[in-house]
Amino acid sequence: MSRLIVVSNRVATPRHARSGSQGGLAVAVQAALEERGGLWFGWSGEVDEQPARKPDEFTSGAVSYVTSDLSPRDYEEYYNGFANRTLWPLMHYRLDLTEFSRRNYSGYERVNALFADRLLPYLQDDDVVWVHDYHLIPMADQLRHAGCSQRMGFFLHIPWPALEVFLALPNHRDIVKQMCAYDLLGFQTERDLANFQHYIRVEAGGRVDPDGTIMAFGRRLVAGAYPISTDTARVVEFAQEAADARQTQRLRESLRGRDLLIGVDRLDYSKGLLQRFRAFGTLLENYPANRGRVVMMQIAPPSRQDVPEYLQLRQHLESEAGHVNGAYAEFDWNPIRYLNKGFSRRILAGFLRQARVGVVTPLRDGMNLVAKEYVAAQNAEDPGVLMLSRFAGAALELDGALLVNPYDAEGMAEAMQTALAMPLEERRERWQTMFRRLETHDVDAWCKQVVGQLDRIGQG
Structure with missing residues (x-):
């Protein structure tokens, strides 16, 4: 050979x-x-x-x-x-x-x-x-x-x-x-x-x-x-091991029973992060019952920090997160948690498993493995919902996802609401079709x- x-x-x-x-x-x-x-x-x-x-x-x-x-x-x-x-x-x-x-x-x-x-x-x-x-x-x-x-x-x-x-x-x-x-x-x-x-x-x-x-x-x-x-079996193992890890427990306790929407992306203008924050703000505006009951956590490790466009993006994201939190936060609840730092794959798998909605909404992406890792990390008995940009390559494979247009803030807000309200039976059915694909195509x-x-x- x-x-x-x-x-x-x-x-x-x-x-x-x-x-x-x-x-x-x-x-x-x-x-x-x-x-x-x-x-x-x-x-x-x-x-x-x-x-x-x-x-x-x-x-x-x-x-x-x-x-x-x-x-x-x-x-x-x-x-x-x-x-x-x-x-x-x-x-x-x-x-x-x-x-x-x-x-x-x-x-x-x-x-x-x-x-x-x-x-x-x-x-x-x-x-x-x-x-x-x-x-x-x-x-x-x-x-x-x-x-x-x-x-x-x-x-x-x-x-x-x-x-x-x-x-x-x-x-x-x-x-x-x-x-x-x-x-x-x-x-x-x-x-x-x-x-x-x-x-x-x-x-x-x-x-x-x-x-x-x-x-x-x-x-x-x-x-x-x-x-x-992705390495499907490894992500499953990570997620199961991390389910009761200290960091996951801290996250779960901090949520106090609230539903978690999660995004995990490198800080890049192709990932649609600014549009995502605006869509979440639209969710809170158009569906006020979610106020105090949902949290969006965006993990966005910085990248290419010496490129001006990336520095500008970081400033815009901080401003938008501050705008949404300033408009809707209460003394015991911040709607957006924006973390400009990275975590190990094992810890991230535990966070993904905890999330009711995985928000993967790039403006354009070759594939986007976070979408596949979110599916692999889910609890088969109580899986979350993947919300996925139609402009990500993964959208052509993950047919159980809710496909969205990341340029449409109101449409994304509606999809977030649909995901949060989706009954268990439908969540399981959607997850199973995607996970079977990832088991055989790792x-x-x-x-x-x-x-x-x-x-x-x-x-x-």
Whole structure:
């Protein structure tokens, strides 16, 4: 069996595993690497004025971990610049926040070339290379130019936008051409796949066959939709263990019998947090019986704190939470609990299990694993209700959720009211259909599906 080489912006080492911070994706990728033997390569997360020329190496069992530092200039242009101020907002349909800079694009290309050059000495002829996400789109193209002929796959964890949106990117053709240097492209949903195929047909003048084969830019490759999932059994275990943990007990006691609506999101403008707070305020305005009887807890760990748009979002959220609390709070009840901090996955699973409603309402999301984790964390005898944005990839799978339009505050308020009033029998029925899906389609199955497809392409 060929070695597996995983390339991602950040690398999860066994050191992270000991701290309990690894998510389901990292656990699944780690298992695949340990089964086949291989290497995980990426940025160390460190920024140094004079980065070492030689990557840092760490080996555990059959897996090697190789990481490189970035210079301040590389970090600013590659990571903060083109990746997170151009590709991220564009892919999430936020053209108003998209910054187009040739300097940042040059930095993006430069860092990908640097990473390819540093990965090259570690590659063996029969390796299978699996590259992850929008930070590293040019990686295969850079490796091909260096003479690499290994099988290479790419998975995009965020949405691929409609043609009219993607064409706003000045170098859109270069990006798609680089995508076609891979042998396998994986997208989260059929919608994302269709958007990419539309570009190939209309802009690239390529061909898309019924079996997913693409002919474009002189290359033959396969593209498919492979919806990622969570580590279902592990979330169930976490939720059961955390049900009586100290933090969960404290939360339960603080609620004093009130119903909990919960949101868990990285602090990002794509998550629809401001719209969520406004919808909750609308719930309290239009359905006054909920006053004093429900609590919304929003957990939003800060991210990309050196990007101005994120600082501005944090200020707006604090203002909106203060507005709702100022309008409706009583001396013994605050309607919104806004926590700008993170918790371990185990503790979060206990919080999710406690919540009557899971509020997952991004303006746009590739998949959104919190939606799946909320379902997995529920008590089968008394499950809560998932309220889910129709613009999240998970909405195409979780058919027991209440689908909402995050731009419609009154519609979301109505859905919150429906969820809070939903009878037990209906809650169980909705939950069971979703949980059965997550039992059979967990992150391990996803990982095996994608890597197995890449192996079959090699055999062909």
